[in-house]
Amino acid sequence: MDGFHQLTKSQYNMAVKIRLARRGRKKMAIYDVVIADARAPRDGRFIEKIGSYNPNTDPASININNDRALKWLMNGAQPTDTVKAMLSYRGVMLKKHLQIGVVKGAITQEQADEKFQAWMDGKEKTISEKVEKIQSAKDSVKKTALEAETAKNQARLDAIKEREDAAKAVADAEAKAAEAAAAPKAPEPEAVEEAPEATEAPVAEAPAEGEAPAADDKAPEDKA
Numbered sequence: 001m002d003g004f005h006q007l008t009k010s011q012y013n014m015a016v017k018i019r020l021a022r023r024g025r026k027k028m029a030i031y032d033v034v035i036a037d038a039r040a041p042r043d044g045r046f047i048e049k050i051g052s053y054n055p056n057t058d059p060a061s062i063n064i065n066n067d068r069a070l071k072w073l074m075n076g077a078q079p080t081d082t083v084k085a086m087l088s089y090r091g092v093m094l095k096k097h098l099q100i101g102v103v104k105g106a107i108t109q110e111q112a113d114e115k116f117q118a119w120m121d122g123k124e125k126t127i128s129e130k131v132e133k134i135q136s137a138k139d140s141v142k143k144t145a146l147e148a149e150t151a152k153n154q155a156r157l158d159a160i161k162e163r164e165d166a167a168k169a170v171a172d173a174e175a176k177a178a179e180a181a182a183a184p185k186a187p188e189p190e191a192v193e194e195a196p197e198a199t200e201a202p203v204a205e206a207p208a209e210g211e212a213p214a215a216d217d218k219a220p221e222d223k224a
Contacts, residue, residue, distance in 0.1 A: 015037070015038040015039070015078075016035060016036070016037065016038065016047070016072065016075075016076065016077040016078070017035075017036055017037070017038045017077065017078055017079070017080065018033065018034070018035055018050075018069065018072060018073075018077050018078070018079040018080070018083045018087075019033075019034060019036060019042070019079070019080045019082075019083055020032065020033060020034070020053060020080070020082060020083060021034045021036070021042070021043050021046060021049075022042075022043050023043075028056055029055075030052060030053065030054045030055075030056065031052065031053040031054075031055075032046075032049050032051070032052055032053075033049070033050050033051035033052060033053060033064055033069075033083060033086070034046035034047070034048065034049050034050065035047045035048040035049075035050060035072055035077060038078075048068070050064060050065045050068040050069050050072070051063050051064030051065055051069070052064075053086060058134060059127075059130065059131065059134065062086050062089060062090060064086065064087070064090050064092070066090060066091070066092050066095070069087055069090075069092045070092055070095055070096055070099065073087075073092065073093075073096045074096065074099065091116065091119055091120055091123060094116065094119055095112075095116050098112035098115060098116055099112065
C-alpha cells in the first residue's frame, strides 16, 4: 500500500474527470472538488471528494488534498479548465511535471522535491504579499469612507449650529424690541417761568468823619 487511493479496474477503464460540484445557498455557492465519471451528471454522484473551493472570500479559498489530486492526475484523470487553474495555483500541476521527470529518470526524487519546495516558498510569499495588499486596500477604503462620513457629519453639525445661532440672534433682537416697546416713557419736563430778579435800592453812603453833610441833607429846624 503506497497510501494512495487504490483504483479499481472499472475506474481505470472509465473516463475520469476532476471537476467542481456545486453546493450552498443561491448567490453564495461554494464548490467541492471531486473525482467523477465523465458520464455522470455535473452535480451527481462522484467517486471521491478531494477538496473545496469558495469564491466568496477575497482572495478565494482553495483547499485541495494535493497528494490525492496528484495521484489521480498520474492515473490519467483530466481536470476541467477551472480545476486545472486551481491545481496550477496550488502547485499540483508542477509537481506532476516533476514527478514525470522522476519516472523518466531525468531528475532524482530529491531534486524534484527541492524544486517543488523552492516554488512553494516563493508562492507562499506571493500569496502573503497579495493578502497584505488586499487588506491594505480594504483598510484604505475604510479609512477614506470613515473620513468622508466624519466630514459629512461635521458639516451637518456646523449647518445645524449656524441655523441655531441665526434663530437665537433673531429671537434676541425681537426680545429687545418687545422690551423697548413695553418700557414706560419718561414725562417731558414742563416749561418753568422764571421770576424777575429783585433790584436793590441804592444805599446812601455815610459822610466821612469831619465832612459836612451834603447840601441835600436838611438840618432839623430848632423849635422856640
